[in-house]
Amino acid sequence: xxxxxxxxxxxxxxxxxxxxxxxxxxxxxxxxxxxxxxxxxxxxxxxxxxxxxxxxxxxxxxxxxxxxxxxxxxxxxxxxxxxxxxxxxxxxxxxxxxxxxxxxxxxxxxxxxxxxxxxxxxxxxxxxxxxxxxxxxxxxxxxxxxxxxxxxxxxxxxxxxxxxxxxxxxxxxxxxxxxxxxxxxxxxxxxxxxxxxxxxxxxxxxxxxxxxxxxxxxxxxxxxxxxxxxxxxxxxxxxxxxxxxxxxxxxxxxxxxxxxxxxxxxxxxxxxxxxxxxxxxxxxxxxxx
Amino acid sequence: xxxxxxxxxxxxxxxxxxxxxxxxxxxxxxxxxxxxxxxxxxxxxxxxxxxxxxxxxxxxxxxxxxxxxxxxxxxxxxxxxxxxxxxxxxxxxxxxxxxxxxxxxxxxxxxxxxxxxxxxxxxxxxxxxxxxxxxxxxxxxxxxxxxxxxxxxxxxxxxxxxxxxxxxxxxxxxxxxxxxxxxxxxxxxxxxxxxxxxxxxxxxxxxxxxxxxxxxxxxxxxxxxxxxxxxxxxxxxxxxxxxxxxxxxxxxxxxxxxxxxxxxxxxxxxxxxxxxxxxxxxxxxxxxxxxxxxxxxxxxxxxxxxxxxxxxxxxx
Numbered sequence: 001x002x003x004x005x006x007x008x009x010x011x012x013x014x015x016x017x018x019x020x021x022x023x024x025x026x027x028x029x030x031x032x033x034x035x036x037x038x039x040x041x042x043x044x045x046x047x048x049x050x051x052x053x054x055x056x057x058x059x060x061x062x063x064x065x066x067x068x069x070x071x072x073x074x075x076x077x078x079x080x081x082x083x084x085x086x087x088x089x090x091x092x093x094x095x096x097x098x099x100x101x102x103x104x105x106x107x108x109x110x111x112x113x114x115x116x117x118x119x120x121x122x123x124x125x126x127x128x129x130x131x132x133x134x135x136x137x138x139x140x141x142x143x144x145x146x147x148x149x150x151x152x153x154x155x156x157x158x159x160x161x162x163x164x165x166x167x168x169x170x171x172x173x174x175x176x177x178x179x180x181x182x183x184x185x186x187x188x189x190x191x192x193x194x195x196x197x198x199x200x201x202x203x204x205x206x207x208x209x210x211x212x213x214x215x216x217x218x219x220x221x222x223x224x225x226x227x228x229x230x231x232x233x234x235x236x237x238x239x240x241x242x243x244x245x246x247x248x249x250x251x252x253x254x255x256x257x258x259x260x261x262x263x264x265x266x267x268x269x270x271x272x273x274x275x276x277x278x279x280x281x282x283x284x285x286x287x288x289x
Numbered sequence: 290x291x292x293x294x295x296x297x298x299x300x301x302x303x304x305x306x307x308x309x310x311x312x313x314x315x316x317x318x319x320x321x322x323x324x325x326x327x328x329x330x331x332x333x334x335x336x337x338x339x340x341x342x343x344x345x346x347x348x349x350x351x352x353x354x355x356x357x358x359x360x361x362x363x364x365x366x367x368x369x370x371x372x373x374x375x376x377x378x379x380x381x382x383x384x385x386x387x388x389x390x391x392x393x394x395x396x397x398x399x400x401x402x403x404x405x406x407x408x409x410x411x412x413x414x415x416x417x418x419x420x421x422x423x424x425x426x427x428x429x430x431x432x433x434x435x436x437x438x439x440x441x442x443x444x445x446x447x448x449x450x451x452x453x454x455x456x457x458x459x460x461x462x463x464x465x466x467x468x469x470x471x472x473x474x475x476x477x478x479x480x481x482x483x484x485x486x487x488x489x490x491x492x493x494x495x496x497x498x499x500x501x502x503x504x505x506x507x508x509x510x511x512x513x514x515x516x517x518x519x520x521x522x523x524x525x526x527x528x529x530x531x532x533x534x535x536x537x538x539x540x541x542x543x544x545x546x547x548x549x550x551x552x553x554x555x556x557x558x559x560x561x562x563x564x565x566x567x568x569x570x571x572x573x574x575x576x577x578x579x580x581x582x583x584x585x586x587x588x589x590x591x592x593x594x595x596x597x598x599x600x601x602x603x604x605x
Contacts, residue, residue, distance in 0.1 A: 030387070041426055053434070129527070135331045136327030136329065139566065159315075159324060236422075263419050
């Protein structure tokens with residue numbers, strides 16, 4: 001009955017067409033605001049220092065290769081930085097997704113003493129920022145002689161409360177206990193059931209969380225800057241900070257833009273390929289919408 | 290017989306359930322070693338005088354709550370807390386307003402926006418960008434000799450390059466702009482999910498009663514969206530307290546001009562670098578208490594939500 005009345009209503013203020021036009025104008029403006037900076041970045045990364053000093057132009061030049069070549073042969077170890085970032089982020093993504101799924105599985109499938117307490121505990125600590133434990137963390141790593149190694153940046157990824165929570169939510173909606181029962185009857189061990197039956201079922205959630213973990217680790221600056229001291233271990237954000245504190249206006253600006261571009265664009269490319277899953281995944285995890 | 294069967298089943302269940310602990314072990318061990326112990330150690334450190342003076346290390350000497358007293362009497366922490374709050378609010382107000390508007394538009398079936406997938410993808414993009422790289426990019430773009438100044442001069446908006454990073458308002462505004470750009474897409478998608486969860490028949494009923502779209506928004510959408518709005522505000526506030534990368538890189542850790550962009554975590558970072566563990570510990574504990582109190586609010590909401598959810602499902 002209500003459906004008949006959902007047509008155009010003269011009382012609804014602005015007409016639907018006017019509202020649509022306003023919506024498009026605002027959306028296009030915001031999209032411009034989001035993309036404009038990256039467009040300039042791209043243009044400037046393709047221009048030489050001499051061209052850049054002549055002022056801004058909207059058309060790309062052809063110096064990208066030259067800038068890149070100068071950059072990797074320059075004083076800042078960009079290539080090893082990229083490699084370090086890639087290594088740490090990949091390791092974090094694998095550890096976080098695998099062990100968070102495992103933790104969620106333990107809470108979801110089994111019934112044991114203290115389960116409720118542990119679940120509430122994980123939820124309670126979910127919001128604690130890593131910065132507030134950083135002091136104890138670096139002192140402890142110092143005591144263990146793990147400063148200036150990659151271990152303190154990789155191993156803690158096993159315990160990721162936020163990813164755990166997402167996995168738990170996802171399991172509740174997609175993993176019926178009967179599948180686990182069936183596997184048991186077929187004689188599969190618990191560990192095997194988890195690895196060969198549960199993990200494949202969780203693939204969509206794992207993919208989304210792997211991307212998020214990878215990106216946040218790739219972008220992480222605070223903790224790596226406190227842990228990593230030697231040049232050959234530094235990640236991209238630390239190198240960017242180093243570039244910022246160098247007397248940087250004397251630098252070849254083409255190289256500066258090139259380096260920023262190479263820290264940003266890999267993520268953008270991955271994002272464009274996978275955006276559909278990512279945008280869907282955000283709402284799923286944070287709030288039960 | 291059935292009794293012994295039951296017993297055997299129980300044993301089986303217990304045997305299986307033991308695996309719960311095994312599967313939990315990696316998480317719990319890692320958490321305790323790399324998070325819980327450091328947290329306790331941070332609190333412990335905050336009661337000691339322990340810093341470097343030149344090449345000498347002073348302490349650790351037990352001083353009780355002296356670090357806290359010093360931290361608050363010194364006054365810097367209040368100034369930096371104020372900075373952090375101002376920087377957060379400059380980004381957050383436009384963020385929540387724009388997100389509400391976009392969330393409303395994206396979930397409005399009758400508006401039939403084309404390419405909404407494209408727009409969602411674009412507005413979410415800045416969220417994934419490395420904050421330090423984004424900040425570095427803004428620093429180069431808005432430098433005195435940078436492209437924005439050259440663009441503004443050539444367009445005749447200004448006569449000579451404007452020094453953005455010598456102006457308190459401009460620097461704070463740019464940090465707010467970056468935070469806004471990085472977070473409004475994320476908030477939009479959260480709010481959109483919330484708006485889409487509202488029962489459509491409520492809007493239809495209101496429309497029959499002659500409510501226009503503004504009334505429908507203020508009388509139905511906003512009140513029903515309250516839990517998610519509170520979630521968004523508090524998580525954003527917790528994120529705001531952690532603000533570090535953007536102002537740190539933009540001002541090279543100095544919080545220039547005139548310490549107007551020095552945030553709490555930048556202050557903490559300074560203590561950590563200078564190995565002033567006592568004061569750093571006290572500052573960490575204060576931040577921990579603030580974020581803890583804020584997350585308690587969310588926590589109470591998360592526990593109330595399942596009930597509401599069930600009711601909503603039952604309605605459908």
